[in-house]
Amino acid sequence: MSILEVENLSISFNQYTDGLKQKNVNVISSLNVTLEEGEILAVVGASGSGKSLLAHAILGILPNNANISGTISYDGEILTAARQASLRGTEIALIPQSVNYLDPLMRVGNQVRNSVKVGDAVAAQRKVFERLRLKSGVENMYPFQLSGGMARRTLLSTAIVSGAKVIIADEPTPGLDPVVIKEALENFREFADNGCAVMLITHDIESALTIADKIAVFYAGTTVEIAPVENFNGDGEALRHPYSKALWRALPQNEFIPIPGSQPRPNNLPSGCLFAPRCPIATPECELAQPEMRELRNGRVRCIHAT
Structure with missing residues (x-):
């Protein structure tokens, strides 16, 4: 069952040029994705393709100079700004790309406890820290005292204890060692198996394939294909869009064939x-x-030639 639907989302930004003139730069156009309860949708694509902007649009945390059109619905109702604010961090949780989202003035244990909505917050925080191999003393540290990997595990902890129905993980694994990456991915799979909808934004297609149900391929601010994970196999013959096929063949474990040219700027x-x-x-x-x-x-697929 669909819990979150994004339809024809377009995002542009007002920017000043010479002489205080304004121009409107379109960065996302006609973007469509759907999150299903109990499934993981991995969102892949080159840097600048709009992956993180989609997450921020869903949560309502785009800057003030952003112009948005299209619709975002949660549980069958349009997400207004007020509804986004009430659901953010409760029913919709973000594991952000930047560790700067941690409050620099609050001990990390307290930050995780603030995300616990039901039960003993201290016990929940300590249980998840133990699960993610964060030693007992870490809960009393401030963010500046953490390594990059420890900070990312702390952010992951907030989502695990939140009880959210939708989890959006924006590049959650860089800086983690392979063992913790594997455990983090297994946690996302566990979330989905328990009925949660997970959006995994990542450059790491290989890792995404181990846990995802579907893959959404982004290019230059729009969705070009959404495919079942099993289509990413062989030489990509089951894929539909030329970019998806080229992206798959460009991976080192495949043909390692580079894609000529570059993604256009907004x-x-x-x-x-x-x-x-x-x-x-x-x-x-x-x-x-x-x-x-x-x-x-x-x-x-978004291609007139796809068959």
Whole structure:
């Protein structure tokens, strides 16, 4: 069952140029994703493709110069700013990319305890710290005293104890050793198996494939494909979009074939299909309009040539 739906989300930012003139820079266009209860959706794509902005839009923490269109619904109701504020940290939890989200003036044990909504907060915090191999003395430390890996485990702890129905993990594993990465990923799988919906934003496709149910591929601020995890196999023949196939073949464990060209900048987007300038099967028709997302072979794709 769908618990969170993002439909035709577009985000732009007002920016000042020379002479105090303003311009509007579009960074996300017609983005669509759906989170299902009991499933993990991994969101992958190059830096600058809009992955973290999607998370911030869902939580309502974009800066004031952001312009948003489209709809975000949670549990069947539109997410207004007031509803986002009431659900943030309770029913929708973020494990942020930056450890700067930790309060520098509060001991980390207390920060985790503040996320406990039911039961003994101290016991819950100590149990999760033990589970994530954070020693007992860590609870009395301030964020500046933590290593990068310890800080990330602290952020992960807040989500584990929150009891949230939706967890958005934005690059949660950099800086962690392989054992802790494996345990963190297993925790996300456990969340989903207990009915939670998890969005895992990551560059690490290989790790995502070990726990995800579906993969959403982002490119230049939009979704180009959403596919079952089993489609990421072999030489990518089961994938639908040319970018998804090229991204899969570019991995070291596959053919390690680089994708010619580079992702366009938000202030210089091509007309029509955003991937067309780099696409080996592009035709003049691809330059006319950005394709709509459509259903295809138990997935979704934004490409007029996909079969």
